[in-house]
Every structure is written in structure tokens, then in C-alpha cells.
Amino acid sequence: MAVVSTSLTGAGSQLSGHFSGLRKSFLKLDNSNFNSTQSFFQNVDSHLRLSSSRKGCRAVVTMAGSGKFFVGGNWKCNGTKDSISKLVSDLNSATLESDVDVVVAPPFVYLDQVKNSLTDRIEIAAQNCWTGKGGAFTGEISVEQLKDLGCKWVVLGHSERRHIIGETDQFIGTKAAYALSQNLGVIACIGELLEEREAGKTFDVCFQHMKAFADAVPSWDNIVIAYEPVWAIGTGKVATPEQAQEVHVAVRDWLSKNVSAEVASKTRIIYGGSVNGGNCAELAKQEDIDGFLVGGASLKGPEFATIINSATFKKVAA
Numbered sequence: 001m002a003v004v005s006t007s008l009t010g011a012g013s014q015l016s017g018h019f020s021g022l023r024k025s026f027l028k029l030d031n032s033n034f035n036s037t038q039s040f041f042q043n044v045d046s047h048l049r050l051s052s053s054r055k056g057c058r059a060v061v062t063m064a065g066s067g068k069f070f071v072g073g074n075w076k077c078n079g080t081k082d083s084i085s086k087l088v089s090d091l092n093s094a095t096l097e098s099d100v101d102v103v104v105a106p107p108f109v110y111l112d113q114v115k116n117s118l119t120d121r122i123e124i125a126a127q128n129c130w131t132g133k134g135g136a137f138t139g140e141i142s143v144e145q146l147k148d149l150g151c152k153w154v155v156l157g158h159s160e161r162r163h164i165i166g167e168t169d170q171f172i173g174t175k176a177a178y179a180l181s182q183n184l185g186v187i188a189c190i191g192e193l194l195e196e197r198e199a200g201k202t203f204d205v206c207f208q209h210m211k212a213f214a215d216a217v218p219s220w221d222n223i224v225i226a227y228e229p230v231w232a233i234g235t236g237k238v239a240t241p242e243q244a245q246e247v248h249v250a251v252r253d254w255l256s257k258n259v260s261a262e263v264a265s266k267t268r269i270i271y272g273g274s275v276n277g278g279n280c281a282e283l284a285k286q287e288d289i290d291g292f293l294v295g296g297a298s299l300k301g302p303e304f305a306t307i308i309n310s311a312t313f314k315k316v317a318a
């Protein structure tokens with residue numbers, strides 16, 4: 001029951017009109033659908049398509065998906081050789097929960113330094129890659145080169161690349177397909193701008209981003225989805241656990257309807273946008289939040305470790 005009540009907190013909040021930016025018809029949770037508290041609970045429960053009861057073997061009850069908790073640190077265009085060496089040493093000495101996949105994405109120029117000094121417990125991601133094989137593409141970095149340095153992942157579709165650099169859905173999809181074809185995992189970012197949320201287009205935008213990935217990729221086996229509302233990135237304005245959960249449920253449901261129930265269950269959907277050591281626990285408790293993509297707070301080793309270890313909030317209370 002703990003799981004259901006966690007989810008109901010979020011869904012119930014919709015009823016109050018608190019999350020006015022979303023297209024409420026998605027979950028059909030307007031008041032007219034509920035004649036009693038009981039029918040409300042039944043209706044919400046029917047939308048929790050991937051309930052925890054399906055995972056009897058896991059010591060985890062608050063994950064709708066069946067994938068391992070995943071935490072990525074996106075260092076963006078930050079750091080120097082010295083500051084990165086300190087960050088790596090803090091990460092190497094941190095105690096990290098074993099049941100979590102951990103990845104960091106240093107700037108390209110420090111990938112080799114990080115790969116050579118960071119514990120193997122943490123995998124390395126790139127923040128971008130080229131659309132195909134390398135060659136005469138000045139300033140680009142190929143997937144093959146990233147693999148040569150030991151990268152296992154690449155972040156694609158980040159809002160800073162969509163909205164500052166101008167990358168399109170199609171361009172991002174091409175990169176994702178190529179990276180996957182070379183066995184590089186993709187952290188596929190989606191998320192709406194503030195004006196899109198305020199215009200009630202959050203789901204439309206997220207689904208459009210999802211479709212662009214789905215149209216391009218042959219398989220979802222090596223993809224982690226990062227829902228990152230643009231208004232929450234680097235602003236200190238984190239989405240509430242209910243706001244994040246609401247979109248994660250919708251994205252998982254989109255996967256279920258448009259790809260398959262199996263992919264919807266297996267694919268990690270992580271949240272990004274002002275996650276820090278203070279707010280990660282409440283976010284982690286949400287059923288459809290399978291981890292985090294962390295920017296600013298991932299530049300501080302101990303705080304990043306706290307965020308990684310928030311996976312413990314997924315576990316059954318003894």
C-alpha cells in the first residue's frame with residue numbers, strides 16, 4: 001500500500017489543479033470522473049500499469065520499472081585539470097550503494113584524464129557525439145573515438161544542445177541511432193520549456209521528443225530516458241516529486257503504447273533539473289523515477305554520492 005499512496009499523492013494533486021501546465025485529460029483525473037474517494041483510488045490504480053507487485057523478486061517496491069537505479073553526473077562545460085582531479089578523488093573515496101548504475105560525463109578534453117583516474121565502479125559518458133563515422137567534420141568527436149577512450153554512454157538531446165546550439169529532433173535521432181549501432185549507451189534527454197508547460201503542452205513536447213528517438217532507434221535496450229524540464233535545469237527550481245512523477249508515468253505509458261510493455265518496464269526514466277542532496281530522497285521515492293541526471297550538484301563529490309545513495313529510498317522499509 002505504501003507504493004499506491006506514494007503515487008496517489010501525485011495524482012491526487014492534479015485534482016486540485018496544482019499542475020496547471022499539463023494536459024490533464026491524459027490521466028482523466030478531472031473531478032467529474034470520481035464519484036467517491038474509492039472510485040478515485042480505483043481509477044488511479046488502473047493507471048499504474050506497471051505496479052510493483054509484478055516484481056516479486058526485487059527488494060524494491062517503489063519502482064514501476066524493472067531497471068536498476070541509474071544516476072548520471074553531467075559536468076557540462078565545467079572544470080580544470082586540477083578541479084577534476086579533486087572531484088575524481090572525492091568520488092573514488094565515496095561509499096556508493098552497490099545497486100546503482102553510476103555514470104559521469106566530463107567535458108571531452110578531460111575524458112581521458114577521468115577514465116584513467118576514476119574508479120571502474122563509475123562509467124564514463126560523453127556529452128555529445130557526431131552523427132556517424134569520423135572524418136572531415138571539424139570540431140566533432142566520433143563515437144569510435146569515444147569508445148577508444150573507454151566511454152560507455154553518451155548524453156543526447158540535452159536541452160542546452162536543443163535550445164542553445166539548435167539541434168533538431170531529427171539530428172539528435174540520427175546521433176542516437178549511430179551511437180547505439182556502435183554499442184554506446186544513450187542517455188536520451190527530453191523535456192519542456194516553461195512556456196510550453198504553461199501552455200499545457202508538457203506531454204505533447206515530451207512525446208514529440210520520444211517519438212523522434214523511437215523513429216530513429218532500432219532498439220531501446222541501451223537507452224536511458226532523462227526527463228529534464230528545461231525550467232528546472234540549473235535554475236535551482238526543482239520539479240516537485242509529484243510533477244516529475246506525473247510526467248514519468250506519462251512517458252512510461254507512451255513507451256508501453258508506442259513501443260511495448262516490456263520496453264516500458266525495462267527502460268529507466270530518470271529525472272534531471274536542480275536535483276541536489278536535499279531533494280533527491282523525496283524524488284527517489286516516486287514510483288516512476290528510476291534515477292537522476294545531475295548537473296551542478298554532480299560537481300561536488302560528496303553531494304553526488306548522497307544523490308546516488310538515494311536509491312536506498314526505493315527499498316522496502318524493514
Ligand code: PGA
Nearest residue numbers: 233234273274294295296
Ligand atoms: P542541473 O542540470 O542539475 O544543474 O539542473 C541538470 C542537467 O542539465 O542535466
